[in-house]
Amino acid sequence: MSTVMTKAINLKLVRNDNERSEPEVQKEVVYDTKGLNLWYGETHALKNINMDIREKEVTAIIGPSGCGKSTYLKTLNRMVELVPIVKTSGQITYKGKNILDKSFRVEDLRTQVGMVFQKANPFPKSIYENIAYGPKIHGIKNKKILDEIVENSLRGAFIWDELKDRLNDNAYGLSGGQQQRLCIARCLAVEPNVILMDEPTSALDPKSTLRIEELVQELKKDYAIVIVTHNMQQAARISDKTAFFLNGEIIEYDKTDHIFNNPADERTGDYISGRFG
Amino acid sequence: MATRYMDAELVGKRMSSRVRKNTGWKGLFFASTLFGLVVLAVLLVRIFTQGIEYINIDFLMNHLSTDASRAGIMGAILGTAWLMVVVIPVTMVIGVGTAIYLELYAKKGKLQSFIATNISNLAGVPSIVYGLLGLTLFVRTLEFGNVILAGGLTLSLLVLPIVIVAAQEALRAVPGNLSEASYGMGATKWQTVRRIILPAALPGILTGAILALSRAIGETAPLTVLGIPALLIPFPEGIFDTFTALPMQIYYWTIDASLVAEYANLAAATIIVLLVLLFLLNSIAILIRNKFQQRY
Numbered sequence: 001m002s003t004v005m006t007k008a009i010n011l012k013l014v015r016n017d018n019e020r021s022e023p024e025v026q027k028e029v030v031y032d033t034k035g036l037n038l039w040y041g042e043t044h045a046l047k048n049i050n051m052d053i054r055e056k057e058v059t060a061i062i063g064p065s066g067c068g069k070s071t072y073l074k075t076l077n078r079m080v081e082l083v084p085i086v087k088t089s090g091q092i093t094y095k096g097k098n099i100l101d102k103s104f105r106v107e108d109l110r111t112q113v114g115m116v117f118q119k120a121n122p123f124p125k126s127i128y129e130n131i132a133y134g135p136k137i138h139g140i141k142n143k144k145i146l147d148e149i150v151e152n153s154l155r156g157a158f159i160w161d162e163l164k165d166r167l168n169d170n171a172y173g174l175s176g177g178q179q180q181r182l183c184i185a186r187c188l189a190v191e192p193n194v195i196l197m198d199e200p201t202s203a204l205d206p207k208s209t210l211r212i213e214e215l216v217q218e219l220k221k222d223y224a225i226v227i228v229t230h231n232m233q234q235a236a237r238i239s240d241k242t243a244f245f246l247n248g249e250i251i252e253y254d255k256t257d258h259i260f261n262n263p264a265d266e267r268t269g270d271y272i273s274g275r276f277g
Numbered sequence: 278m279a280t281r282y283m284d285a286e287l288v289g290k291r292m293s294s295r296v297r298k299n300t301g302w303k304g305l306f307f308a309s310t311l312f313g314l315v316v317l318a319v320l321l322v323r324i325f326t327q328g329i330e331y332i333n334i335d336f337l338m339n340h341l342s343t344d345a346s347r348a349g350i351m352g353a354i355l356g357t358a359w360l361m362v363v364v365i366p367v368t369m370v371i372g373v374g375t376a377i378y379l380e381l382y383a384k385k386g387k388l389q390s391f392i393a394t395n396i397s398n399l400a401g402v403p404s405i406v407y408g409l410l411g412l413t414l415f416v417r418t419l420e421f422g423n424v425i426l427a428g429g430l431t432l433s434l435l436v437l438p439i440v441i442v443a444a445q446e447a448l449r450a451v452p453g454n455l456s457e458a459s460y461g462m463g464a465t466k467w468q469t470v471r472r473i474i475l476p477a478a479l480p481g482i483l484t485g486a487i488l489a490l491s492r493a494i495g496e497t498a499p500l501t502v503l504g505i506p507a508l509l510i511p512f513p514e515g516i517f518d519t520f521t522a523l524p525m526q527i528y529y530w531t532i533d534a535s536l537v538a539e540y541a542n543l544a545a546a547t548i549i550v551l552l553v554l555l556f557l558l559n560s561i562a563i564l565i566r567n568k569f570q571q572r573y
Contacts, residue, residue: 079461084385111463121454123473134462137472183458190462 027054030194030224031076035090036100038071040083045071047248049090055193055224058216060239060256062229064271067245069228073196076226077113078106095193111138114187118199120179122171122186127163130171130182134190149189157185158215177208184215195219197227201234213238232272236260244268324552328545336546341507341521345539350547355512356425356520357494357554363429363516364436364493365486371433372440372489373482379441380448381470393445400438407435408502416503423504426516431499436489443485447478476569483566487559494555497524523551 031053038046046068053059053076061069074080075092078099091098099109122130131150140146150167154160159181163174171182180200187195197216201209216225216238229235235242236256243253244265252259252268263269270276339349375396383389411431421427451474459469505521507529513520527547534541 077461079457082457082460106460107463107465109463110461115457115461117454117457117461119454121452121458123455123458124477133459133472137459137462137464137468186458187462 027056029053030055030095031226032093033090034093036072036075036092037089038068038075038080039087040071041085045248046075049250051243051250051253053194053224053226054241056220056222057240058220058225058227058238060227060229060235060242061245062232062235062242062271063245064276065230068248069243069245070198072245073198073226073228076194076196077110077115079110079115081106111190112192113194113196114190114192116180116184116187116195116197116200119203120176120183122174122179122182124170124172126168127171127174127182128167130186131189134186138190153185153189154182156188156219157181158211158218159185175208177204177211180204180208180212181215184212184219188219192223194224194226197225199228199230202230209234232260232274244271246271324545324548327542328547328549331542331546332549336543337550340512345537345543348543350523350526350550352510352512353507353521353523353526353547354550354554356522356525357551359425359513359516359518359520360429360432360522361490361494361558363426364433365490367430367433368436368440368489368493369486372437372485373444375437375441376444376448376482377470377475380445381466381474396438396441400442403498404435404496405498405502407431408499410434411499412502412504421517423506423519424517425513425520428500428503428505428520428522429516431503432493432496435496435499436493439489439492440482440485443488444478444482447481447485448474450481451477479569480566483562483569487562487566490558490562491555494558495524495551497528500525501528523547523554527551 029052031051033049033051033053036046036049037044049072061073063069071080075088076094076099080086088100090100092100094109094113097104123133125133128150131153132146135146135149140149151160151164154163159178162178163182171179174182180203184195184200201212204212213234216227219225220240227235227239239256241254242256242259244251244259244263244267246267252263252265254264258264259268260272263272335347336349337354338351339347341350341352342348379389379393379396383392408431411427411434415421415427415430416423419427455473455477456469459473460466464472500522505525506519507521507525510519510521527544530540530544530547534544
């Protein structure tokens with residue numbers, strides 16, 4: 001609970017002394033989106049998206065259902081292409097290379113960009129095999145190395161102590177919250193640079209949600225994290241920057257404190273204060 | 278609380294008739310099930326009472342003979358076993374391969390649904406038509422002659438649609454979020470198919486295989502068209518040998534029963550052997566299926 005409380009208090013303080021003046025070191029850009037448009041068949045789902053995502057930051061994407069926030073997230077690892085009728089224009093550069101370019105191999109991209117889904121989706125395998133899956137598909141066979149990866153990944157997701165004695169149990173026997181943290185650990189096992197999270201706590205109870213949020217705070221020390229959330233408080237608590245999407249457009253993208261305390265656009269303010277959405 | 282539309286008296290009156298109807302329908306459904314069970318029981322009792330006393334080691338191990346009392350069905354048992362040696366791998370590899378392509382690789386569109394519909398239609402084509410196809414293609418054009426390979430391939434064609442359709446359904450039933458998780462870690466399509474989708478679909482695929490196998494093992498019509506004899510021929514030792522099979526044996530003995538009455542008893546005994554063999558094969562398939570059955 002303490003992390004949330006402190007964060008909330010921080011927010012309050014920030015609001016009071018209006019930290020616009022605070023000097024800040026700009027972190028390195030991981031993703032740079034320029035003029036991205038996306039169509040599902042005839043539906044124009046993303047309109048002229050411009051947005052950069054920096055490392056060691058949590059970037060939250062908020063907005064009402066159907067605003068395109070999940071679509072944008074899935075464009076960042078090209079999972080959106082699993083829907084065959086998708087067309088895109090514009091560019092998204094990841095570390096300087098355009099990932100929408102046909103010559104960019106999706107397998108490369110997805111190895112460097114992990115994803116955590118809305119509903120925990122462990123494989124119907126043992127806990128160990130769930131974590132070892134990623135390294136194995138990338139060709140690691142040495143049992144010792146795999147053991148090490150499994151332990152480190154589970155430690156990284158702060159679930160090692162809970163699970164270390166039942167590594168051979170089926171992952172389906174875990175609680176919903178544990179399954180989601182297992183999925184985060186599974187994602188860490190491939191050692192990505194970026195973690196995309198698509199409403200990772202929307203199916204979890206408050207306690208499990210809190211644990212995931214604390215985990216996100218830890219993970220951002222090493223990873224760039226992009227999180228789509230329906231939960232405004234969550235965005236306020238855990239993110240450094242927030243983008244507000246509406247009808248496929250970015251209405252506002254700024255530091256989270258500004259978005260929540262001092263939104264530039266009226267619609268952002270209306271959405272955040274719960275007047276619509 | 279006063280009710281506006283739900284008149285207590287009327288509702289009460291209708292109640293007993295509704296409940297009666299409910300019981301009536303239940304009885305009808307039970308009767309339908311009973312019908313099948315009774316027919317099956319009659320068949321089994323009839324066959325067993327007639328045939329069981331003719332089953333002994335000699336009957337199982339002997340060659341055919343014109344003397345009914347010395348005739349054995351080892352040749353037919355071996356023939357059926359060899360047929361399965363051809364049918365099982367051919368249908369599993371081609372059937373599952375086709376299902377994987379149609380379900381996971383082919384672009385969803387008119388062509389794909391056209392192919393899928395036609396495969397379902399093929400499952401309904403009479404088996405004798407497959408016999409004619411086998412005769413033209415394998416026995417004559419490819420000049421195999423009426424050997425085990427020709428018979429096995431013909432039966433494979435016959436049951437392929439069943440395997441394909443069942444495997445497609447099993448693949449479709451694998452939750453999409455499992456493959457998403459795999460793709461999300463940088464797995465290729467093949468890795469995802471091989472390590473996630475196929476294991477999850479395996480129980481369903483094996484269920485289809487069981488059905489297909491049961492059908493293939495009992496088919497007679499296509500084999501008659503291929504000209505499979507039930508004569509005094511040596512035991513088959515490989516897929517290029519001529520052969521006879523258990524259903525053929527049953528067929529010929531049933532016809533010949535008008536000449537020598539005892540053949541009818543031998544046919545009954547052969548049916549028991551065929552049923553036992555079928556039961557054994559299905560048990561093995563079910564065991565394999567249960568071993569791989571996992572929740573997801």
